[in-house]
Amino acid sequence: MERRLLVPGSALLWGLQFAVLVPSLALLLVALYGATPAQVGWVLAVYNGAGFVAALVVPALADRRGDYLAPMLGCAVLTLLLAAALWAVTSLPLAVVALVVLGAPAGVGVSLLFAHLRSEGAGTPQVTRVRALVSFAWVAGPPLAAFLIAGAGERAVLPALAVLAVLNGLTTAALVARRRRRLAEGVPTAGAPDDAIAVSRGGVLVVALGFVLLQSANATVVSVMALFTTRDLGLDVVWSGVALGVAAAAEVPALLLLGRVGRRSSDLALVVSDSAVGVLYFLLMAVVTGPVGLVSVQLLNAWSFAVIAGTGLGLFQRVVARPGLASGLYANTRRLGGVVSGPVVGLGGATTWGYGAAFLVCAGLTALGVLLVALALRTASPSSAAGAGVTAGGR
Structure with a gap:
């Protein structure tokens, strides 16, 4: 308790x-x-x-x-x-x-x-x-x-x-x-679970790059929402806050659901689901025209980011043997994703399509990010806890 x-x-x-x-x-x-x-x-x-x-x-x-x-x-x-x-x-x-x-x-x-x-x-x-x-x-x-x-x-x-x-x-x-x-009291510690994935150092870098792209798409949403809502849709800026608030609130039950689904599904399967849902979300955002559609599609955004935030962190802890380095590396994919999002937002503002173009770019970034993760894990195999020490996270 x-x-x-x-x-x-x-x-x-x-x-x-x-x-x-x-x-x-x-x-x-x-x-x-x-x-x-x-x-x-x-x-x-x-x-x-x-x-x-x-x-x-x-x-x-x-x-x-x-x-x-x-x-x-x-x-x-x-x-x-x-x-x-x-x-x-x-x-x-x-x-x-x-x-x-x-x-x-x-x-x-x-x-x-x-x-x-x-x-x-x-x-x-x-x-x-x-x-x-x-x-x-x-x-x-x-x-x-x-x-x-x-x-x-x-x-x-x-x-x-x-x-x-x-x-x-x-x-x-x-x-x-x-x-x-x-x-x-002599109670032994549990130790890291025996679910490591044997991935080469290069494979870890590819996984990290994939998540940088996924994180950049999410960071772009946060950065561009107010501009898209006011300049492209002609709505009051309050609707951007409502949209982001709905996405953030729905993210919590989405993560709790993932905690249950994750027991029966592989990390890769969940990341692929993020690709499908994320691409659909960004395509819908590029064509949405009013407040009802804007707010409704944020439920897709919530699921997409929940996979990145929850399953992504767990995946890093499985492919990098050292828990601290794994968590720190994952945290930095979000920082680098924020850097990448800047040019994406700028590109949207420079096109005749408007800021909706940024969402189309994000759809491509999401698909490419998941493809990189899938390629890195394609030849990976489950490893014992002892073997995890010689994976990418090991010395």
Whole structure:
């Protein structure tokens, strides 16, 4: 019972932490430090670049120690220090230093949680169900941040971030205490499940590239929705928020359903289903003409991203033997996908078709991404836990 409460609670709190900070960060930079639009752009680029490095380095170090909870606790402390630093500093350069030195490694906390779950014996279905709580946090987090800003100003986000950091520290400390108690009682740890897939290092890179393309399509949807809704469909901007909100809300039950379906279906079969549903979604978005159609097709978007978020993470943990590196590598496919999405959005704005052209490009990216994953896994074979050490994730 304790584990059933601690793990979901930890997932929800880590999700809330970043769902409150990330959507508010650009506004904080402008309101608190007077950043110009150009400065906001390069600060976010530097911050995300540092996060990319941290997402590989910190989990890899945790892999060597075989302990993911102690670094998680460190991430909670760093988040608390980040909130204090952003409250105290008054210049943009110092804020950038705080974001790089404190914020980048602090952002690895949720990846470490999934690495810990894998090391404790969780398979893809269990990971997918826990991932649903992170998605739920992203449904609640941005409105919570908006409520705080509207009621008490932009600076109010920072005490909320500090409170979440403390709660994350407490739940992680409880997980550490539980682990130590079990070790003292002589209860053996479960270890990673025996479901590894033997894929070459080149195959892992191909899988990662495939997921970069899949993630870029999803990132494009988020980036282009407001422009598409207002300029192509001639609707009020509120409809873009409704559409994205419906997709985010439907993602939670989709992930829970995947947690059940995943017990009977292979990861590859689910990723292929993402291709079919995702391509259909993007084609429908290119021809949708009104608010009813716009909102309705978001249910397809929810299923497509649920497969990427849940099954994708589980798949990375199976093809890369080290849980921390697997989770960090997966997290970085989303960051790189965001980079790729920029030119896709720009292409849509430059064509006579309008921003609907971006969705057609996304349909192609989705199909190509799944094709790459399928090619990488085509010759792969199930491997024992002992054999997994010599797969791409091994030394």
